[in-house]
Amino acid sequence: MAVRKPPTERQRRLGAELRKMREHAGLSLTDAAALHGTDRTTVSNVESGRFGVSPDRVRVWSANYSCRDGAYIDALAQIARERRSPSTEWWDEYRHSLVATVLDLAELEHHASSLRMAQITHMPGLLQHEDYARAVFQEAVPTLTPDDFERKLAFRGRRRCVLDRPEAPECTFIIHETALCMRFGGAAVMRRQLDYLLEQSERLNVRVHVLPFAAGGFPAAASSTLYACGPVEQLDTVQTDTPVGSVFLHAQTHLANYRAVLERMEERSLDPDASRRFVREVAQRL
Structure with a gap:
């Protein structure tokens, strides 16, 4: 059997x-x-x-x-x-080598009708240049084995394919200025990452909002949040990272609260054009 x-x-x-x-x-x-x-x-x-x-x-x-x-x-x-009638998706190749929550995140992104993500200290995974992602994984605790390191790096790279699909979801990324200034991998790697971020922000289905230090405080400042819209609002899902791993939330109260958090963060952020200018200014200072 x-x-x-x-x-x-x-x-x-x-x-x-x-x-x-x-x-x-x-x-x-x-x-x-x-x-x-x-x-x-x-x-x-x-x-x-x-x-x-x-x-x-x-x-x-x-x-x-x-x-x-x-x-x-x-x-x-x-x-x-x-x-x-299960079909084999690309993430199934990793089913016996990565934890289930990582695979669930890729599946969630794949089926979402739109995505809204807020990041405070890291670039969003879908917008990470390979060199930057490599530098981030080098800081993992506990330290990754060489095989796990390359496997996680490859998986993160393949997640980006969701942006290239014929019917790619509309994606809104809210990135705090902290993430633009933390030099994972050093100045050269960060410069490549910021150039890559600017390149990706030109996609028709991608909107990048920078939340500058000058905007002051904001809700959920210590967390990373992904809000994935389902085909109907009742099937929306929130994924948030915690010290013990990913958590998936879908109670209606949770969804309403996280929608409110993201809306308030977006209201305080720069618009996409101003955000691109801001990223260029940060890159020029490196």
Whole structure:
């Protein structure tokens, strides 16, 4: 028997959405199982992401829960379809060599309709020049083995392919002045990174906003945040880095709070044209 692959964050999200739908309908696991013609253990396993579910069953369960949001249901059915007919994506090559949260981040970026990212001390991963990324990984704790180092570097480079897709997501990057001034790898590497940042900022689907020191304080100053928009707002996801690894959030209160944080940061940032001028000025001082 083939080994069952553990669910991805995206697949766990499907189960979580079905659970929220059931709870919104005011049904217990036992009530839901009776409606679906199954047992409560099956419903629980689907909601936890341990078991997959077919697109047709997603639609039936949604109807049983009196959900009438067609776009939302279609998006959930698409996630179910991916699990039942999995295709091999580039990040699957790393499934046995990198932690699951790193793969989940690549999958999240791939499926997002748009991306908003805020970085304080590092350049956003999707906009990192290889030399800069190499310098960042050299500071990893614990120190990476040579094989792990090259593997992580290659993975970060391949993540950038999301910007080149025919239907690439609209990307907004908010970068604090701190990240422009921290010289990972020295002045020459940082100069190449800033030139690369300017080059990438000219993409039609990329907007870079610099948040200068002069803007003063701002919310979430100590964190790195990615807000990935799903096909419908209910399926938006926040990914944030912590000292113990990546955390994925999708409760509606969390999404609303992080939207507010990013909006306030963007309001205090320079517009894209002024941000490019600012980056050039920093580069000239190196």
